[in-house]
Amino acid sequence: MKSDQSMDHPLQFAEGGVPAGQRYQPGLVNVEMQQIHKSHLQKKFQCLTEGITKQGDARLLHEIYTALYITEGGRGEVNDEHEVRQIERASWREAARGRPIKCSDIFKPLSGQYKPIRRVLTKGVAGIGKTVSVQKFILDWAEGKENQDVHFILPLPFRELNLMKDEKLSLVELIQHFFPEITDPRIFSGSEHVIFIFDGLDECRLPLDFHSNPRCCDVTEPVSVDVLLTNLIKGNLLPSALFWITTRPAAANQIPPVCVDQVTEIRGFSNPQKEEYFRKRISDENLASRTITHLKSSRSLYIMCHIPVFSWITATVVERTSDESGSVEMPRTLTQMYTHFLIIQTSMKNEKYTERKERDEETIFKLGKLAFQQLEEGNLIFYEEDLRECGIDVTEASVYSGVCTQIFREEAGLLQGKSKNGHLDLFLRFLLGLSLKSNQNLLRHLLSQTRSQSQSSEQTAQCVKQMIRDQNNSDRKINLFYCLNELNHHAVVEDIDRSSGTLYVDMLLPEKWETKRFEFKIPKEQLDEFDLQKYIKTPEEDLTELLSLDDVLQKLVPVVTYSTSAE
Structure with a gap:
C-alpha cells in the first residue's frame, strides 16, 4: 500500500486487523478505536513519577x-x-x-x-x-x-x-x-x-x-x-x-x-514559574514560602531552579529534611544540595530494598568511578556494559533509580566536540565543595573512608583566586568564581600592581554571564596595608552567597575614599 491519498485499493491485514475486502472510506474515523487509544494514553501519562516513589505515590x-x-x-x-x-x-x-x-x-x-x-x-x-x-x-x-x-x-x-x-x-x-x-x-x-x-x-x-x-x-x-x-x-x-x-x-x-x-x-521555569512550582510541589504553605525566600537569597541555587529537575531535587531535599527536623538549615551551594539528595535517595533505597547486601559505600564509589570515566569520555548516557566494566551489577544499580536513570550509550560521533563545552566544570565545583569539612560530615554515615584534608579550604580558595588572576579564558574564569562559592568564599578577587599603585578588583556580575574588573588608584602607603577581606568578608557572612555588585561597591567605600581615582 502506498501512502498516497489517491489510492483506493483495499488493505490486506494480518490477524486482528480489519477483514480483507473492507474498502477504505476517506475521512471516516474509527471513533471506538480512537477512544480506546486515548484511554491507553491517558492511563500511561496521567501520573508523573519523580525519582524513587513508593507504590501508589505517583x-x-x-x-x-x-x-x-x-x-x-x-x-x-x-x-x-x-x-x-x-x-x-x-x-x-x-x-x-x-x-x-x-x-x-x-x-x-x-x-x-x-x-x-x-x-x-x-x-x-x-x-x-x-x-x-x-x-x-x-x-x-x-x-x-x-x-x-x-x-x-x-x-x-x-x-x-x-x-x-x-x-x-x-x-x-x-x-x-x-x-x-x-x-x-x-x-x-x-x-x-x-x-x-x-x-x-x-x-x-x-x-x-x-x-x-x-x-x-x-x-x-x-x-x-x-x-x-x-x-x-x-x-x-x-x-x-x-x-x-x-x-x-x-x-x-x-x-x-x-x-x-x-x-x-x-527554557524551563521563569522566575514566577519557579515560585508557582514550589507552591504546587510543597504541600506545607509555610515551608514553600520559606523555600522560595531562601532560594532567592542563594543566587547559584536560584539560577539552577529554572531547570525543573533541579527544582524537583530542591523540593525533595526540603520536604525530606523538614520531616526529620523542624529547624534544619537549607543547603546554600550545589554541593550541599546534591549531598543531601544523595543521602535521601540512599535512605529511601534502604527502606525499600532491605535485602540488598552490598554496602552503600561500595556502590557509591563504583557509581562515582562510572560517572567520572564517562564524563572524561564525553558520554552523558551509559550503556549496560559500561556499568559492568566498573564492577556494577545492573540490578543493584537499578535500585538507585533516583541517582541512576535509564541506561543507554551514545553512539560514536553523535555528540561531537562536547570536551569543549565545559562538561567538567560542574565536576570541579563539586570536587572543591566536597573538600569542605561540613560537607564531608554530611556524608560520613555513607562513606566511612572520608578523611580530613591537610590543606584548609582557605588555602584552596587562595589557589583558586590565583588561577582566576592567571586565567584568560572567560568561561573558565567564571566557573572558578563559582568554585569559590562552593568553598564558601565570596567571589571577589583582588590583584595589586604596586609599580603603578593600582588595585584591581574582579567579580562576577550577578545579572550576566561575565566578569567585571574595577581599577582603583591608591596611595602607596594605603596599598601596602590593603586587605580585601577586611572590606568584603565578615565572620557572620561565612555561609552567604555571591555578593551583588552593590554589596561589593558598598563595602569598598573605604577604599574608594582613599583612592585618587577609580574606574
Whole structure:
C-alpha cells in the first residue's frame, strides 16, 4: 500500500486487523478505536513519577505541572557552546527575546508565518522539561482538552526505538507493535490527522542517514527502523502526518534543516514559574514560602531552579529534611544540595530494598568511578556494559533509580566536540565543595573512608583566586568564581600592581554571564596595608552567597575614599 491519498485499493491485514475486502472510506474515523487509544494514553501519562516513589505515590500530572517557557529556537543548528553557560544565561533571558509559545500550540504557525508547520524540533538542555512537556501535550489531547482536530497521537521515544535497531518491519507493524489497539487501516491512508512524537533525539542509537537511506513509500514494506524514521520525517511515508522531535541542543543536527519547519526551545521555569512550582510541589504553605525566600537569597541555587529537575531535587531535599527536623538549615551551594539528595535517595533505597547486601559505600564509589570515566569520555548516557566494566551489577544499580536513570550509550560521533563545552566544570565545583569539612560530615554515615584534608579550604580558595588572576579564558574564569562559592568564599578577587599603585578588583556580575574588573588608584602607603577581606568578608557572612555588585561597591567605600581615582 502506498501512502498516497489517491489510492483506493483495499488493505490486506494480518490477524486482528480489519477483514480483507473492507474498502477504505476517506475521512471516516474509527471513533471506538480512537477512544480506546486515548484511554491507553491517558492511563500511561496521567501520573508523573519523580525519582524513587513508593507504590501508589505517583502524583497526578495536573496537580504538579507548571507551564514552561517555550519560544522560537533558531534554525536547529548544533549549539556547541559551554553547556553550563547555556544554563546560566537561560535563567535571565528576557521574554522579549523570543515569542512565547504554548505547549498545546506547538504546531500552529506564529504571527507572520504562512506556511504549514509539519515538523517541529524542540531543543532544551538536560532536565529542562522536554519529556514532561510531551507528556502534558499527549494527556491534554487524550482527555479531550486540546487539539481535538487530531485523530491520533503516536509517541515513540527514541530510547524504545533503540531496542528495535536491528529489526526489519513495516510502518504498519511498528505502529501496531507499540499500539496494538490500532487495527483500522485508515490511519495509514494519509487522510487522518496523525502526530508522531519522537522524544529524546540525543538518546538515539540509530544512524538516521537521511542522505543514503533508500526511499520507502510503502507502509507495508519491511525495512529497518532507521529507514522508516527517515522516510517518515522526509515525507515519503504518510506525507500528511505531523512530527514533533525533542532533543538536547548538541544533537540537533541529526535532523537536516530541510526536514525541519519550525524550531522551538524550552527554557524551563521563569522566575514566577519557579515560585508557582514550589507552591504546587510543597504541600506545607509555610515551608514553600520559606523555600522560595531562601532560594532567592542563594543566587547559584536560584539560577539552577529554572531547570525543573533541579527544582524537583530542591523540593525533595526540603520536604525530606523538614520531616526529620523542624529547624534544619537549607543547603546554600550545589554541593550541599546534591549531598543531601544523595543521602535521601540512599535512605529511601534502604527502606525499600532491605535485602540488598552490598554496602552503600561500595556502590557509591563504583557509581562515582562510572560517572567520572564517562564524563572524561564525553558520554552523558551509559550503556549496560559500561556499568559492568566498573564492577556494577545492573540490578543493584537499578535500585538507585533516583541517582541512576535509564541506561543507554551514545553512539560514536553523535555528540561531537562536547570536551569543549565545559562538561567538567560542574565536576570541579563539586570536587572543591566536597573538600569542605561540613560537607564531608554530611556524608560520613555513607562513606566511612572520608578523611580530613591537610590543606584548609582557605588555602584552596587562595589557589583558586590565583588561577582566576592567571586565567584568560572567560568561561573558565567564571566557573572558578563559582568554585569559590562552593568553598564558601565570596567571589571577589583582588590583584595589586604596586609599580603603578593600582588595585584591581574582579567579580562576577550577578545579572550576566561575565566578569567585571574595577581599577582603583591608591596611595602607596594605603596599598601596602590593603586587605580585601577586611572590606568584603565578615565572620557572620561565612555561609552567604555571591555578593551583588552593590554589596561589593558598598563595602569598598573605604577604599574608594582613599583612592585618587577609580574606574
